[in-house]
Amino acid sequence: MTTVDKIKEIEAEMARTQKNKATSQHLGGLKAKLAKLRRELLTPTSAGGGGPGLGFDVAKTGVGRIGFVGFPSVGKSTLMSKLTGTHSEVAAYEFTTLTTVPGVVQYNGAKLQILDLPGIIEGAKDGKGRGRQVIAVARTCSLIFLVLDVLKPLGDKKIIEKELEGFGIRLNQKPPNIYFKKKEKGGISMTNTVPLTHLDLDEVKAVLSEYKIHNADISFKCDATVDELIDVIEGNRVYMPCLYVLNKIDQISIEELDLVSKIPHAVPICAHHEWNFDELLAKAWEYLDLARIYTKPKGQLPDYSSPVVLRRETATIEGFCNNIHKAILREFKYALVWGSSAKHNPQKVGKEHVLADEDVVQIIKKTTSAAILNTGTEPQSEYYFPVDQAYLPNLALITAENLKTKESLEIEKDDQYTNDQHQFYKIQLSPPLGAGEKLQVTVKSVLSNFIRPFPVSVGQSEKQGFMYSGNAFALSAHPTSKQMTTVQTPGKNMQIHAHPLDSKLQVTNNEVILGPFGKMGALVKDALQVEYEMTGPVIHFREFRRDVEVTHWGSSLAVEDHYNFVNRGAGLKGQYIRKGARLPPSGAEDGNAVKAFVVGIPKLARDIYYRDEIGNISMSTIHHLDKAIGLSLQRWFPIFGGWNTTFYTGYNVPLDGFVHRVPDTEKYILKMNVKAHLPFSLDSIEYSISKTYMDSAGRSTVTIKASNLVEDHVQELLVQRTMASINNGNNNSNNSDNPGSASTFASAVGSGTLQALKPNVVDRYWNDIAEHFREPGFSTFDKEKSSQAIRDPEFMRKLLLAVISDRPGQGDILPSVITKSSCDFFVSLDKAGKTDFLRLLARDFGVLQEDVAKAARQYSDQAKQDPESKALLRAEQVLRHAIVPGHNKFFDRVSRLPGGLKFLIDIRQDLLTILSENRSDFYLAALNESLKEKLQAWFVGFLDLERLTWQSPAVLLEKITQYEAVHKFKDVQDLKRRVGPGRRVFALMNKGLPTEPLVFVQVALVNTLSNNVQDILNDPSPGHVNPAETVKCAIFYSITTQLGNFLIKRVVRSLKVEFPQIETFSTLSPIPGFRRWIAQCQGLGQKLLLPEEESTISQLSRESGSDVEEQFGALLKQASMFSDKDKTAKLRPILTRLCARYILLEKRRYLALDPVANFHLRNGACAHRLNWMGDASSKGMEESFGMMINYLYSLDHIEMNNQQYLQDGTISVSLPEGGFGRVVQDAHGITGSSVSRTMESSDASQTGDLVELHGVKLRLLNITTA
Known part of the structure; x- marks a missing residue:
């Protein structure tokens, strides 16, 4: 009987056996037998071979591997082709894909490997079809895409899950929290920390008996099942995340789509139309649990364009360093971390620090320093450093640095003391080191090719x-x-x-x-x-040569890189044996050999090729990275120690991105980065830049050579070629007066003043070459300083004119295309280019003064002649049109593009940045005002109030969590609670920014006025059984200030429609400036305490002799003070009085000093109640000693409160029990007689009493709240 027959027999018996207490032990034993038989299928026999099999074994690449699993003809291959661009056979019949097809997709800076697996069939786990090979590969994946036909998703899902489960794959499950360990004696010891409802002792004994386990310790820390116990004993289960990819949604209705979208872990897509790929990749990122870590070179901004992507389990500083290069850890000292994993920015951390997504890391390396002591009596300006003569051939670099100031010190060879044993280097000490003074100097010498294999040769399978x-x-x-x-x-x-x-x-x-x-x-x-x-190859580049040549086509550069490297590892002892050798990364027998390597080529490269020294084309794979193209090369044989190889890579790049002009001349240079990023040391490097024989000036070549290079060599390189010009075919080479004559321009290049040219640069370049026979010079610039953007003013003017002008018969499509091109062009510009673009837009396309003056005269003349004529109306229209700046039409056309409004907002941000550096630029200031008016009109006129719920788009909810500044979201459950029952989140949205909540407010629906935010944030079930009766108050506990007035009024109206019974609309607001105000007052020596309060502070402080105000300040700095109930009770009335004074009496001009108070008071709210320990979080204690305030929005008083506050700073105060009634009297230590009543109303409930307190007007209202 075969293993599969035995499995079927056991499954049949289990199906016949009714589960109850009497049969539980028997069923447990059957399940254990079944698991053992399944293991036999998982473990291949020697006769059957090992591994997934021919055509299924694929090398792992990238940070995550995603496997496509599903039945035949569900669209896996189409999805693969659309996502990665990798060809995978697609046809209208089943089993089109017969082997594993790999591909790569780039997302968020990460390289994700995609495997398109052949379709499986029911019974795959039992050996039917190619199911066992497919599932064997699936076990190696980091994430499974279970691709399902949306027309029958649940049935197929259940079958495939059963097949994967039979092969030991557990989808979207965590390993059970069960501790299991065999021991030699002592019997079975079983403990559990939680009640076991699915498992009893008899089942455990039956399972262990089947496995012949009689001595073991078992501890259950979860409510486990017998299947989970068997999984732990087997120890070969794979727990991995899974996404159910529901394909072909173009074949179902919206209602059906809404239904299938509710399947857990499901993502609906259409591979054919590429629908919803963004959500699919975002979900894959989430389920892979990846983290982006950005690097920050010392003294520079973080590099956000090329993150290091790590799995969460390796997202430590050590994992970060290993991902870049293992050599970093050898010099590691500490790291500086900015981001959510840091307690403060930056935080100094060690190798074990766990990083969070989008952290920024700067690695600090160790250095060796020498403490130099001048024991003489005279200042010394020189320090000598010896190098052994035997090391000189290997010396790649020697530098010196002042350890304290980090300034480089000049170091040079000195032959005065040099002999046949030592070469001395002289280090200039600046300033000179005085007698008895000490200085720490770091001397760094780098030796290449210094380590030798030992022994010099090893066998193919031996370690080196x-x-x-x-x-x-x-x-x-x-x-x-x-x-x-x-x-x-x-x-x-x-x-x-x-x-x-x-x-x-x-x-x-x-x-x-x-x-x-x-x-x-x-x-x-x-x-x-x-x-x-x-173990591993030691690659050493013996030669690298780059040839850069202008092609015969005249519009591109042809680049060819010549590589020659040798494996410096141990040589191969004996013959190379092909048996057992495997392609990377499988196999360790030839682990010392070079099997594959990656070289980088520019992002703009095209027509890429690769060949070896005799013309053979070897295997290569192109990977599109963020800033470059990675060309993965694989030779057709491994390179063992002592073996060398030569190969070539070639490509074309567009010429127009590299030709530039020296300012105020007709001289051109070809500007490009010729630095090659090689991963290993290098003996020699050579660049050759030439013109072909087809160029009219003949062939010339410039060659740069260097040797013994290491990664520390980072230097700018300038190569120039000067030729006399021949004007219009005249062979007079001495025409020095010709402005087109070529001459040296190293100073212009070195000062970074190159000007990029307009798009027809290539044509103009060759025209000038033909006219003057000039040859361009060549230079190198680092990537940060160079820009491929074209900043020619004439080109910019023509582009803007094309956008703004109305041409007859051009239709609607062409203007949109031109406008989009101008937007793309603007984005490509650097800061200086954007400044030029905006200044030209403001100056040349503003209001034409001559047209305005002419239209004004015509209007005035016509008004005098005939005020009632049609000619006057026409003149008025002409005048109105004349005073509208031309750049308004540019803004109008951009706003109609998809994403155009967001683009204009970004332009305004650039404008404000430029204006902050140059406030006197009248043109840009006028442009800023025009754009500001446009945005105001578009925003206020097209804002929609939208309630956000758990069903709102994920991108909106994510941005709410990102933008929340008052009470940060803890986790997803916290977000779900805040948008769920008993809570509301409203946002103002603009149709031009459909995924951008411009402003939002969070509301708690409660039955009484809230006095602390902890109850709101921590309420596990804030919903109401009968909201029509129990919802009495709406508490605004978090609101963004921009457009806040507009938002609050609309939210109040919306809530009134939903809950007519609500009468109390109040905030629960922070008081962010209270603690800072107290500190400022004490710093200025102002007296804050009343006489009776001074005695209280003295008792609390227990310090005699010191100033009471100083004692008060010291007490407030003690965090433990607020954890002592007795001391807190004594401090509370003092701080409450001072807080009332801060809210009501402290002013900036005539408005409230506190920014939150000013915001709500100018919106028409009244100060209602101070709340002790309203926010007990660390942020609340730091800002205001935990105090919060209710600002009441009484619908009957909003307008008057707003008018009086803006008119003369009058603050409306409601007088509830326990509210501001007392503190109005003693806010500044005064009695009731000090309050002067200036006006008394016959109906105080409507207009209130107006009183004056220390020159501040207060309007007292009697308002009843829930």
């Missing part, structure tokens, strides 16, 4: 070792009082072959520390030899 041989001491030209030597290696299993006999020695897995050593003389040497093991 390397030997470091050097000086055990730091070679010094001067006596030293103390020193220590540390050797770190990239490998492991370190062994010491030679070292000073009397030295202290510390050895770890990859580090040796010698010393510390005491006083030593100058130029002391002793042998140190360290052996270590390192």
Whole structure:
């Protein structure tokens, strides 16, 4: 009987057995037998071979692997082709795909590997079809896309899940929290920390008996099932996330789509039309649990364009460093982290620090420093550093730096003391080191090709070792009082072959520390030899040559890179045996060999090719990265130690992005970055830039050569070629007066003043070449300083004119295309280019003064002649049209584009930035005002109030969580609670920005006026059983200030329609400036305390002799003060009085000093009640000692409150019990007689009493709240 037959027999018996307490033990044993048989299917026999099989074994790449699993003909291959651009056979019959087809998709800076697997059939787990190979590959994935036909999703989903489960794959499940460990004796020990409702002792015993386990410790920390127990015992289960991709939604109705969208973990798409791919990739990112980490070079801004993407489980500083290069950890000192994982920005952290998504990291490397002490009597301006003559051929770089100031020190060879043993380098100390002074200097010397394999050759399957041989001491030209030597290696299993006999020695897995050593003389040497093991190739580039040539087509550059590298690892002992050797990354037998490598080429490259030294085309794969193209190359044989290879890569790049002009001349240069980013050391590098024989000036070549290069070499390089011009075919080469004559322009290039040319630069370039026979020079610039954007004013003017002008018969499409082109052009500009563009738009397309003056005269003359004529109306129309600036039409046309409104907002942001640096620019200021008026009209006129719920688009909800500044969201459940029953979130939306909540407010629907925000945020079930009766108050507990007045009034009207019974509309607002105001008053020496309060503070402080006000300030800084109930009770009336004074009496001009108070008071609210410990969070305590305030929006008083506050600063105050009634009297330590009543109304409930308190007008209202 086969294994499959046995499985079917057990499944039949389980189906016949009724589950109850009497049969539970028997069923447990059957399930254990079934799991063991399943394991036999999972474990291939020797006869059957191992692994997924031919055509299924695919090398892993990228940060995550996504496998497409599904029945035949559900659209997996179409989805693959559309997502990745990889060809996967697509046809109208089943089983089109017969092997695994790999591809790569780029998302959020991450490279995600996609595997299109052949379709599986029911019974795949039992060996039917190719199911076992497919599921074997699926087990290696990080995420499964279960591709389903949307017309029958649930049935197919259930069948495929059963097949995957039979192969040990658990979808969207966490490993059960069960501790299991076998032991030699002691029997079965079982404990549980939670009640077990699905499992009893008999079932556990039956399972363990089937596995012949009689001694084990088992601890259940979850309510486990017998299946989960078996999974833990088997130990070969794979738990992975899964997305159910519901394809072909173009074949169903909207109602059906709404229904299938509610399936958990489902994403509806249409692969054919590429619908909803954004959500699919966003969900894949979420389920893969990836984190983007941005790098920040020292002294520069973070690089947000090219993040390092890590899995959450490896998202540590150590994982971050290893992802970039393992060598970084050898020099790691600490890291600076900005972002949500940091307690403060930046935070200094170690290798174990766990990073969060979109953190910014700066790595600080270790350096070795020398403390120089001048023991003489005269200042010293020179320090000598020796290098062993034997090391000079390997010396790639030597630098010196002042450790304290981080300034580079000048270092140069000095032959005065140089001999046949040592080469001395002189370091200039600036300023000179005075007598008795000490200075710490860092000297960094980099030696290439210094490590040798040991032994020199190994077998194909043997591990290789390397030997470091050097000086055990730091070679010094001067006596030293103390020193220590540390050797770190990239490998492991370190062994010491030679070292000073009397030295202290510390050895770890990859580090040796010698010393510390005491006083030593100058130029002391002793042998140190360290052996270590390192598996992996050691690539060394012996030669790199780049040829850059203008092609015969005249519109592109042809670039060819010539590479020659050698594997510096241990040589191959014996013959190469192909049996067992595998393509990367499988197999360790040839782990020391070079199997594949990646070279980078420019993003704009096209027509890419790759060949070896004899013309063979080897395998290559193109990966489109954010800033470049990665060309993955794989030779047709592995490169073992001592073997070398030569290969070539070539491509074309457009010429118009690189030709530029020197200002105020007719001279051109070809500007491009010729720095090659090579991952390994390099013997020599050569660049060749030439013109072909077809150029009229003949062929010329410029070659740059360098040797012994390492990654530390980062230098600007300028190459120029100067030729006399031949004007109009005249061979007079001495025409120096010709403005087109070529001459040196190194100063112009070096100062960064190059000007980019307009789009027809290539034509103009060749026209000038033909006219003057000039040859362009060539230069290199780093990427940060260069810009491919074209900033020629004439081109900009023509482009804007094309957008703004109305041409007969051009229709509606062409203006939109031209406008979109202008927007794309603007985005491509750097800051200087954007400034030029906006200034030209403002100056040349503003109001034409001559036209306005002419239209005004015509209107005036016509008004005098005949005020009632049609000619006057026509003149009025002409005048009205004349005073409208031309750039308004540009704004109008941009606003009609998809995303146009957002683009105009970004333009205004650029405008404000430019104006902040140049406030005197009248043209840009006028442009800013015009755009501001346009945006105001569009925004206020087209704003819609929208309630956000859990069913709102995810992008909207995500932005709400990002923009919330008052009470941050804790997690998804917190978001769900705030938009759910008993709560409301309203946002103002603009149709031009459908995914952008411009302003929003969060509302709590409660039965009484809230006095603290903790009850609102932490209420687990804020809904109401009968909201029509229990909802009495609407509490605005978070609101963005922009357009807040407009928003609040519309929200009140909306809530009134939904809940007519609500009469109380109030805020629960922070008082952000209260603590800061107290500190400022004390800093200015102002007296805050009343006499009776001073005695209270003295009792609390228990310090005699010091100033009471200082004691008060010291008490407020003690966090423990507010955790003591007795002390807090004494502080409460003092802080409440001072807070009332701050809200009511402290002014900025005639308006409230507190920004939140000013916002609500000018909106027509009245100050209602101060709430002690209204916000007990750390933020609330830091801002206002936890105090919050209710501002009441009484519909009967809003208009009058608003008018009086804006007119003379009158603040309306309601007088509820426990509210401002008392504090109005004692806000400044005064009695009731100090309050002067200036006006008394016959109906105080409507107009209130107007009183004056210390020159501040207060309007007292009697308002009843729920």
